[in-house]
Amino acid sequence: MYWVLQLLEEKMRDNLLFGPPGSGKGTQSPIIKDEYCLCHLATGDMLRAAVAAKTPLGVKAKEAMDKGELVSDDLVVGIIDEAMKKPSCQKGFILDGFPRTVVQAQKLDEMLQKQGVKVDKVLNFAIDDAILEERITGRWIHPSSGRTYHTKFSPPKVLGVDDVTGEPLIQRKDDTAAVLKSRLEAFHKQTEPVIDYYSKKGLVANLHAEKPPKEVTVEVEKVLS
Ligand code: AP5
Secondary structure, eight states: OHHHHHHHHHOOEEEEEEOOTTSSHHHHHHHHHHHHTOEEEEHHHHHHHHHHTTOHHHHHHHHHHHHTOOOOHHHHHHHHHHHTTSGGGTTEEEEESOOOSHHHHHHHHHHHHHHTOOOOEEEEEEOOGGGHHHHHHTEEEOTTTOOEEETTTBOOSSTTBOTTTOOBOBOOTTOSHHHHHHHHHHIIIIIHHHHHHHHTTTOEEEEETTSOHHHHHHHHHHHHO
């Protein structure tokens, strides 16, 4: 562990998590965040918080999110630009679910250039679409902590209840088979080109995201070590 800390003192680590809905980005993020002391910025979580609080941003984002479409580039670039300035992000960050279009990737490069840093690694959670419906429709979330459960793959001790706080778990409004279809369409059409963008820069590491969570964690750790 010592060498990891030493590395962090020398250099910021900026990693992107990339993959379709349900591929495991949100499951692996807390592990990476804790192990490498990075901040975790998930545009989906930030947008859902804005929708719940009915902020002007949330009102604009809600319709697209409910339909499984992408929110406009300007809105998400704005929230990431703001969030990256937080003191907790000064040692580096994990971007989860951003960038999702080539325009967002180009804007991210511009933002990072201003800070004199670059993307280190893009972790591509590669997985077949056929596996994702079961993962998405079985997901339960503890909203305030972001802890994620699955009825089959990672069940809570008591059905519908968070293991740590005893508070109720919820299902996301867009976690239905019908909305997943639109989310996957958006992923293949608008987000997959982002992988080509980073492949050309030699930054992409492909993970076997269909494996059990602990095996995926081992792959993530190998890539980041
Ligand atoms: P967002 O919240 O980012 O959703 P997503 O990308 O669709 O990703 P998910 O959170 O559904 O999946 P995940 O990979 O995190 O899966 P998880 O680890 O939870 O975006 C939502 C919406 O916001 C978008 O549709 C869009 O409208 C908008 N948006 C967000 N960012 C945007 C942007 N940059 N630009 C424009 N619009 C944007 O795993 C899923 C389930 O599977 C869990 O139950 C988990 O327990 C289980 N599981 C995880 N790993 C495994 C495993 N290895 N084996 C078995 N089960 C597993």
